[in-house]
Amino acid sequence: MRVIVNGVSHELDVDRNVPLLHVLRDALGLKSVKLGCGLEQCGACKVLVDGAPEFSCRRTVGEFEGMSLVTLEGFANETLHPIQQALLDHNAAQCGYCLSGILIAARALFDANPRPSRREIQIALDDHLCRCGAQPRILNAFCELSANG
Template sequence: MAVTLTINGTSHNVDVEPETPLLWVIRDNIGLTGTKYGCGISRCGACTIHIDGKPVKACQTAASAAVGKQVTTIEGLSKDSTHPVQVAWVEVGVPQCGYCQSGQIMSAAALLATRKKPSDREIDAAMADNICRCGTYPRIKAGIRRASEIAGS
């Protein structure tokens, strides 16, 4: 059965069961592999994407739920890694293995879209769904603070 999805501004017709999680449609049908599988139960955040600008876990979102909406993945966050969060991530050197970082960056970008200068507590609350097994949390916090500065300048 065909589902039509708009991902990073491009329309795609995909032949999947409508209940197929968006994660697998994005990765395996469309071929955008920046969004990662980590747990499949919405507990690690590696698959975080934006739907109409809001952060959601793609592993627990049915493809049908995104029909008619704007889906943004890490590949669509900016054309050339110039989103303030990406710039700050490079500057601070946030990623280690990097596997969870697409999700971290999408969560951080969504936070900064609503809170220009988030408090430490707001950063914790917004990012607590995103696990980093390498333990880059101190640099994620520093990266968000730096991204906030970059966006404000």
């Protein structure tokens, strides 16, 4: 089967019933995609699918045949993406485990609307658990990015 990940087309010889997350991590080496709960309840595994954030821990890779996927590795450039820089500026990048999914959700939000409201940001991050207490800094970082957008 074929998937397009971070702009590169891959022909994969994999079991179509394997969760997408495992194919991304194990077959393609994209370790930014994290396994947290495995139950679509924490958001750590989210990736962009045709521009929309989707869980990858339970849905099978076969469901994504021919679709265009983006992981955090796909953000990489010579400079950080503004949403990454915003977290750094607010000292909000605490654990590196939940943040991949949070950045995926934020990327989808800001790509669709460069000036989201605080409430819209909260809704976009609603699927994402952060256990360390960084949520206020994460939210403030994205609110300031929106204000400057």
